[in-house]
Amino acid sequence: STITRVAAEQDAVFSFEGSDASGTLRLATSGIGSAYLTVHGKSSHAGARPEGGVNALYELSHQVLQMKDLSKPEQGLKLNWTVSKSGTNRNVIPAEATAQADARALKVSDFDELETALQDKIKNRLLPDSKVDVKFEVRRPPLEANDASRRVAGQGKTIYQELGMPLNVAERATGGGTDAAFAALKTKGAVVEGMGLSGFGAHSNDAEYVQINSIVPRLYLTTRIIMDLSNGKLK
Structure with a gap:
């Protein structure tokens, strides 16, 4: 990406997403992934002949429920189903149902493991005549702390x-993701x-709110770090 290419040529990259209430600098963030679940069934009249249909909503519910425990919080892997849709009319057995999930991980390999688990789960169907597909994509990679980031954050504390x-520095991700992770893919800064x-x-x-009294300290912090990097005080 453009961010990755440009960042590789820089000494440091700063991302100005809002901090928490204590002003913590973050050196690590979670990777962000998305899962897309699609179920194809067969429509039929819900009152006159429901047995002639294959209820995609039933199958979708089954799939989501059997995938609800794939999170591994102890290693930073999280999967939460957040969006679903099915049906066109109240009196029609739904022929299609879809769901989307938000995924977070501290390592790309955890996303690979999660995708494998999702593909394995859909083999177990409630309705044999339904068709179930799942797709997974990594939207943002994890950001991991490196020595250069620790040095800059240490200067920030000074x-x-x-x-x-006081200035807190977090080296472990807490769940949020960032576009800045693309900057870290090829840079040593x-x-x-x-x-x-x-x-x-x-x-x-x-x-949601911001603390007005953090404006001046944050501007000063940014200016000083850029000056220290530019004059060689911080390498």
Whole structure:
């Protein structure tokens, strides 16, 4: 991608997604994947001849339920079914049903393992005459901490100490993903996420906010780190 190509030529990459309420810098984020489940059945009149159909909604429900325990939180692998759709009319046995799942992982190999598990699960069908397909795609790779990122984050902590403020640094992903992970694929430089303003409630419809008093410290932090990188104080 363009991000990967351009980042490979840089000494450091900063991503200005919002931080948490304490202003934590993130050196690692989860990879993001998506699973797409499609069930094909057969339509029929739900009142006059339901037995003539193959209920895609029943099969979809069966598949989602048998896939609900594929998460492995202890290793950062998460799979959650979040969107589903079936049917066209109340009085028609649905001939098609679909569902989508959000997946998170700390390693690309975990995504490979998850995809294999999904393909294995769909072999077990509730309705033998139904057809079930599942597709999986990695949308963003995991971001993993490296030594360059640790050095930059360490300098950030020193700068905040000069301001009389603490600065937390997280080297383990907490579930969120980032486009900055593409920057880390081929670079040896630092990639630091969470350089944006402190706040809370990301993606909430009524509880998201930023802390106004984090604006000046964040601008100062960014400026100082760029200056230190430019004059050779930070390598």
